[in-house]
Amino acid sequence: MNKVLRPLRRAAVYGSFSYLGLVVINNSGLDLPSLWIAYLPMFVGVYVLTIWIDQKFSS
Numbered sequence: 001m002n003k004v005l006r007p008l009r010r011a012a013v014y015g016s017f018s019y020l021g022l023v024v025i026n027n028s029g030l031d032l033p034s035l036w037i038a039y040l041p042m043f044v045g046v047y048v049l050t051i052w053i054d055q056k057f058s059s
Helices: 002-026 036-058
Strands: none
Touching (some): 002 036
């Protein structure tokens, strides 16, 4: 059962934090030539945070 729940948990955490990050960045009023300058570090940070949270719940 853990083989099914772990990927679902990780996807739910990643999706939630990614959506929250996108909302914050899009509503921040940043005047950048490309929003990918803000999106790329945010997605990398969300991925690292997701891995860390998943490891905390797994052990």
